[in-house]
Amino acid sequence: TDDRSLLSRALRVWDHPADSVRRTVESGASTEGPAHPPQLLYAGALDARKVVLFHDGERTVRYSEPAQAGGSAATLDIARSDNSDVTDASALTLVRDADSARYLLAPWISESGLRDLRAPDRLPRPLPLTDGVTEEVALPPAKGCGSWPALQLRSSGKIVENHRFLVTDLGGFSPVHLTYQPLPGEGKSPGRAARPVEATSSAALVAWSATACGLPRLDPGVRSVNTWDFASQPLPGGGRGTWNCMRADTWKGPGQILIGLRPSTGQPLLAATARNTAACSRFGQHVVADVEYRTSDGDRYLLAAGSRAVTELTVDGKTSKGPTAAVRNATAGPGRVKARTRTGQVIEPPRAG
Structure with missing residues (x-):
């Protein structure tokens, strides 16, 4: 200027x-x-x-x-x-009003689009730029979760690594980087625990379509959010459920988690939240959670699931082998669920709060 x-x-x-x-x-x-x-x-x-x-x-x-x-x-x-990197320094908010924002994209961004996290099968539409500045982009809704806008960006291979990634506006200075961690055995190395990857694959988009509605529960100051599918189990009455841990990391360091269950039909269930925790990160790779579940016939169950290293679950006094369990007519509460890992470590679910 x-x-x-x-x-x-x-x-x-x-x-x-x-x-x-x-x-x-x-x-x-x-x-x-x-x-x-x-x-x-x-x-x-x-x-x-x-x-x-x-x-x-x-x-x-x-x-x-x-x-x-x-x-x-x-x-x-x-x-x-x-310590900003290619992804979390890719966009900065220039102006924002109640309904929309405009962003300055980094010079290493070679392609920009806008997609709806709630519509995983819908292709992103191109996002026009003028001197690196986007047009007005709708903000996530203040109420409800019918749609959730996210920027899909691609970095230029001439400057940095060429790859696509997603960011979304949670009200901070920079849009938040979104990643995905698939179920055990579904990553590139089936024998190892999967690592977080960019949330642009079909599986990642499907997972985020169900978990995006949890983003408003996060505290301010978020830098990145990973959604981790850590277990899958058959549900009483039919269908399957996927257990998920959404972890938000902040610029200060402490993380916040939301753990939930995504039934193959019906609405996701929130199992627990926790703040200032290493859970669901590379420093806290073992997790167990429980949630009360009701079948279409009205039968009540307490479902529990642990991450990859869990080999035994005790639910309401009943012990079973494996990382998942379902006990009829049991209720959630402190001490009701315990998990044991292959190394003998005993862990309990974080309680909602």
């Missing part, structure tokens, strides 16, 4: 914000002014606002002011961006 005064105002506000400036600081980000000249990522006018984006190696900072006199107040938003 040739508007040097805009850049000067942005730097001045970052260093010494006036009381009239609306400032937001994402958790873990420093509020200190720039210690050295930052990199300018963007400066220009968008949707009645003038916007400036800076990056200083540790943080991304967005300054915004009304394009015309008499508009709303200037804003300053500061977010952590240390």
Whole structure:
């Protein structure tokens, strides 16, 4: 931009914000002014606002002011961006209103599209760019979950690794990177535990179509979300259920999990949530969960399932071999379910909360 005064105002506000400036600081980000000249990522006018984006190696900072006199107040938003990679630095939010947002895509993005996570069979539509800036993109719904927009991006093989990935807007400075971890035995190495992969395969899209509605339950400050299908079991009364752990990692480090069961028919069931946990990560690979389940005939069961290393389950005092169990007329509660791994470790389900 040739508007040097805009850049000067942005730097001045970052260093010494006036009381009239609306400032937001994402958790873990420093509020200190720039210690050295930052990199300018963007400066220009968008949707009645003038916007400036800076990056200083540790943080991304967005300054915004009304394009015309008499508009709303200037804003300053500061977010952590240390150790960003090709995926979580691929898009930055320039402007956002109640219904839509526009993003600045990184120069290594060679292809951009928009898809609905709730419609896994529907192909993404192309997302036009102007100087690296997207058109208006609808935000996830404030209520309900009939659709869930996500950006499908491809990185250029001329600059970095050529691969597709998904990101979605959870209200933060950057859209959140989505990944998928398939059931044991369904990865590239059937004899090993599957690792998280990009959520662009058919299986990943089907899994996310059912679990996307859990995203609003996550706390602010999320960097990436992995959905892990850790067990499958036959359901009483017919059909199968897939046990899933959705793990959100934040820029600060602690993770949050939501564990649920996806029946082949019917609505997903939430089994448990936990915060500040290593569960469902490479540092917490063993997990067990339970949920009360009712068949179409009205029969009640307590279902339980463990991850790949679980060899024995005790449910309501009844012990069985294997990683899944179903006990009729049992109810969930502390101490009702315990799992033993092949190394003898005993684990219990996290309780909802």
